Amino acid sequence: MKKAAYLFLTPALTAIFVFFFIPVIAAFLISFTDFDIYAIGNYSRFQFTGLENYRKLFENDLFWKALVNTFYFVVASGPLSIAISLGAALLLNSKLVRFKGIFRLVYFMPVVTTLVAVSIVWRFIYHPEFGLLNYGLSFLGVEKIDWLGDPNWAMPSIILLSIWKNFGYNMIIFIAGLQNIPEELYEAAQIEGANAFQRFTKITLPMLAPTTIFITIITMIGYFQLFAEPYIMTQGGPLDSTLSIVLYMYQEGFRWWNMGYSSAIAFVLFIIILTGTLLQMWYQRRRTA
Amino acid sequence: MGKKTLLYGFLIISGFLTLAPFIWMVSASFMLDGHASVFPPRFLPDEFTFDQYKTLFSRLDVSRNLLNSFFLSVVVTLVSLTFNSMAGFAFAKYRFAGKDAIFKMLLSSMVIPAQVTMLPLFLMLKEFGFLNTYMAIIIPGMANVFGIFLIRQFVMAIPDSLIESARIDGANDFQIYYKIIIPLAAPVLVTLAIFTFMGTWNDFLWPLIVLNDSEMYTLPVALANLMGEHTKDPELMMAGSVITILPVMVIFLALQKYYIKGIMMGSVKE
Amino acid sequence: MNSWREQGNLRLRLVLFIGLFLFPFLFIYYGCKGEEKGVTEITFWGMGAEGEKIQALLPEFYRRHPEIKVRVQMVPWTAAQEKLISAFVADNTPDLCQLGNTWVPQFVLLDALEPLEGYISKSAVVKQSNYFKGIWNTNEVGGKIYGIPWYIDTRLMYYRKDIFKKAGYELPPKTWDELLDLSRKIVKLQNDPNKYAIYLPTNEWAPFIIFGIQNGSDLLKNNWTYGNFSGDKFLEAFDFLMKFHKERLSPLGVSQVTNVYQAFEEGYFSIYISGPWNIPDMKKKMNDSTGEKWGTAPLPGKNGYPGASLAGGASLVMFKQSKKKEAAWKFIEFLSEKGTQLAFFGETNNLPAVVSAWDEPGFKKDPFIPAFYEQFQNVVATPKIPEWEQIVSAKLQQYAEYAARGKMTAKEAMQNLDREVNIILEKRRRLLGK
Structure with a gap:
């Protein structure tokens, strides 16, 4: 019986071990070498350089720029898209609304589509002369904006696209969360005279935490992990204002083949994501404790 | 009454705004060259044409890329479903040494972004001679922790008594797996199949890195490549986008119940 | 209950079986790039329009060599360098390919190319004496020849004759000062905030390098191991070009010009520094193939006329990994014949590398060609190092954009550039030091 368990596990675990865990370890090692295009032609041409890649990374303005851009993107579009998802979920969960299925479907549509394709579509929507967006805004009296060509607008443009693309996903999860809140709680609150806003802040939000x-x-x-949107729409420009960490990693690693350096970038990304995840988990534990 | 009208008005307008890019995409794909680059923008084609699609399939030969995408998505889905379901079953219904430790390790590995593994994986596939072949896409997709986790959760809810009685009837482990577990887990397998299929179909960064012959490209990579050459042909690019999006859209519309259920399942914390 | 389970069981078993059948099929699928018997198929990578237009030459080649089949793959110019390197990294190089002749040294360094002396000495067609000397030399690395020149090009000035005349210039500018003066006059004359004089996009590095070379800069110093862009000579040239952006004589963003030819036709700008590949499209868009409204002219110079430009063009190379070198060489010989070279010019407007072709009357007839001949009298190669492409197309362009948008002064931009270039060249210094 145990033998059977191992047999069932072997294919998946082997695949994950060989093609995930080993590469993770290898990436860690490579990040301490100067592995690059010279080394690919001739394996003798690389050596351990210790923390050199990390030192170069932290001294590089472009890296900091990519870091700041990525944080800008995460901090601006994260909360915004979550708020919109929550708003949409509340509306669609309202008893007043019928045809919920259809609306849910419509809002969800962008989620399943191919990011590359919609990035291309939006690139044309953002066109300063012929784009739909500027045309639509012109009715509101807004002057033409060079969305992807202006360093101040390029990142907001990408943020708008990603919110449009993603809010449906979280909306679904929020709807599920809302449906799990017992109806009695609201009834009891109503009897005690709580208004809609109070019911939202005292019941909905804590229950949804x-x-x-x-x-x-x-x-x-x-x-x-922002990548495809700037790759397709701006290639990181103008003035590197949409260069993300993953795009920077891609360029260094797979365009210029500075593979050691690129691995170091990947690890910085890993550390950031890990830290963020741990912080949020710690926060959650503190709340529930 | 007024409140209700307002609510519906808001929902309908935002629904329209959500769909507007798609509507324009489809509409522009039926326009003649240059007819989408006018001011004021056209919402509907003035002259309806299939030219863009003809160009895509004749001169640019995207049918090959369409085929690649289909083939790879189907194969990755089948292989990963098989591997993941076996592992998920083992984690749900067997007791063996190191089970919890292995499972915990797998779960915690989910915080490692795939980008970390890309370079070494690339070099590894290079050594095997798998770069620029279908294997370069299939190999990293053979199994994944999320799939194992999802299946495990589902299979844990299957009563042990079913397995026990089958065992008494003389079924061996593998028979239990494919005669009892697989059929009962069908809903989660369908869900996972849609996820994997769409994930593979929509993936961009990895195929961009490992495929470098245009005839090996998947659709998104071919599309991005086309974008480099045809920046000034929005109509053509829209037709390409329609072809890329359409298959996943159809699958989603046909099986949306399973897909949405999958999202909710994925969000259930342990 | 039982029957339901049976059904589900059946369906899924079916799926599993299909899966099992598909699995071996997949190995066959990617393994079978089959070939016809008795025919050697060689793969050729052509960039941009060349990849498309070379098809027209194939029937003649097949007539002479029915035993060879050429599979042409088109690679967009914008991604060519990147794609070739990844192909090399992935062990997926073609049998032969065209290579920008400034790229030859870096592929030699990667040990990717086949040396060609053996083939040349036996050849009746390919001889060193058939080629411009400077161009032949770009293919020589460490005393060995790795490429055969296919076509040559260089950048010069495309200009609007009609607009120049209105601005008081009967002849194109011959010096830097004239260029600046003329540009100012054009902008004044047009009196339209949406029209400019010259197109100097920051995502095209060539003009920056050309003006630097004209001013006597060596670009990189100490055996090409350190950047010298903040040196006086390059900085002065760079600063000069920045004037065009600061005075709004050149459009800033890259995104505004989606179609150069249309913009040129609309008078959005009147001067564009570029290569011969534009001629056919320009003729079409300007609706003028006789040179009434527009023309080509050698570049103005800082010290003498014409000013220097880049020795460009493409060479034909064979990759070491190729298993079909004999067949590939036959194709190279065919492409190097005078007749083929002229036919190719007819298709693409790429200037022939074989000198004797330049005497053909049909070739000289084109009103836009003589300027190129003149420009070829003064062309220079860029440094022969693998890092060059990264230095110019990533870093130089990046800092040019910063300076053009006024985020940095010319000096700051060039100092930053040098700092980054020195980091890029670190490995080269170490390898040379060994």
């Missing part, structure tokens, strides 16, 4: 924390973690992890 675990859901919210879960959503925050997955959203954050996902957003830190």
Whole structure:
């Protein structure tokens, strides 16, 4: 019986071990070498350089820029998209609304689509001359904006796209969370004379807390890995204002083949995500304790 | 009454705004060259044409890329479903040495972003001679922790008595797996299948790195590549986007119940 | 209950079986890039339009060599360098390919190319004496020849004759001062905030390097191991080009110009520094193939006319990993014949590398070609190091954008550039030091 268990486990565990765990360890080691295009041509041309890659990384303005951009993206679009998801979930959970299924479907549609394809679509929507967005805004009296060409607007443009693309996902999770809140709680509150706002802050929000924390973690992890949108729409420009950590890692590693350096970037990303996750888990534990 | 109208108005407007990019994408894909680059923008084609699609399939030969995407998504889904379900079953219904430790290790590995593994994995596949082959996409997708976790959760809820009685009837472990567990776990398997299929279909960074012949490209990579050459042809690019999005859209619409259930399952904390 | 389970069971078993059948099929699928019997198939990578237009030459080649089949793959120019390197990294190089001739040294360093002396000495077609000397030399690394020049190009000035005349210039500018003066006059004349004089996008590095070279800069110093962009000479040239951005003589963003030819036709700008590949599209868009409204001219110079430009073009190379070198060489020979070179010019407007082709009357007829001939009298190669592409297309362009947008002064930008270039060249210094 035990033998059977191991047999069932072997394929998956071997695959995960060989093609995930070993590469993680290897990446860690490579990040302490100067492995690059010279070394690919001739394996004798690389050596251990200790913390050199990390030192270069922390001295590089571009890296800090990518870091700041990525945080900007996460901090701006994370809470915003979660708030919109929650709003949409509340509306769709309202007893007043019928045809919930259809609305839910519509709002959810962007989630399942291919990021590369929608990035291309939005690139044209953002076109300063012929784009739909500027045209729509012109009715509100807004002047033409060069969305992707202006360093101040490029990141907000990417944020808008990613909110549009992702809010449906969290909305679904919030709807599930809302449906788990017992109806009696609201009835009891109503009897005691609590108004809608009080019911929201005293019942809905606290009851949703675990859901919210879960959503925050997955959203954050996902957003830190920003890549395809800037790759397609701006290539990191203008003025590196949309260069994300993963895009920087990609460019260094797979465009210029500075693989040691690129691995160091990947590890910094890992540490950031790990720290964020641990912080949120610690916060959650403190709340429930 | 007024409140209700307001609510519906809001829902409908935001629904329209959500769909607007898609509507424009589909509409522009039926326009003639240059007809989407006008001011004021057109919402509907002035002259309806299939030219863009014809160009895509004849001159640019995206049918090959469509085929690649289908083939890879199907294979990755089948292989990973098999491996994950076996492992999920083992974790749910067996007791063996190191079970908790292994499972915990797997779970905690989920915080490691896939980007960390990309470089060594790339070099590894290079050594095997798998770069620029389908294996480069299939190998890293063979098993994943999320899938094992999801299946384990589901299978744990299957009563042990079913397994026990089958065992008394003389079923061996493998028969139990595919005669009892697999059929009963069908809903979660369907869910996971949709997730994996769409995940593979939509994936971009990894295929971009490991595939470098245009005839090996998956659709998203081919599309991004096309974008480099045809920045000034929005109509063509929209047709390409429609072709890329359509299959996943259809699958989603057909099986949305399972997909949405999957999201909710994934969000259930242990 | 039982029957339901049976059904589900059956369905899933079916799926499993299909899966099991598909699995071996997949090995076959990727393994079978089958070939016809008796025919050697060689893979050729062509960049941009060349990849497309070379098809027109194939029927003649097949007529002479029915035993060889050429599979042409098109690679966009924008991603060519990147793609070739990844192909090399992935052990997926083609049998032969065209290579920007400044790229030859770096692929030699990677040990990716096949030396060609053996083939040349036996060849009746390919001889060193057939080629411009400077161009031939770009293919020589460490005393060995790795590429055969295919076509040559260089950058010069595309300009609007009609607008130049209105601005008081009957002839194109010959010096830097004239260029600046003319640009100012054009902008004044147009009197439209949406029109400019010259197009100097920061995502095209060539003009920056050209003006630096014209001013006598060596670009990189100490055997190409340190950047010298903040040196006086390059800095002065860079600062000069920045004037065009600061005085709004050149459009800032890259995103504003989606179609260069259309913009040129609309008078959005009147001067564009670029290569011969633009001629066909320009003719079409300007609706003028005789040179009434527009023309080509050698670059203005700082010290003498014409000013220096870059020795560009493409060479044909064979990769070491190729198993079909004999067939590949036959194709190289075919492409190097005078007749093929002229036919190729007809298809693509790429200037022939074989000198004798330049005497053909049909070739000289084109009004836009003589300027190139003149420009070729003064062309220079860029440093032959693998890091060059990264230095210019990532770093130089990045800092040019910072300076053009006024986020840094020219000096700050170039100092930052040098700092980054020195980091990029660190490994080169170490390898040379060994």
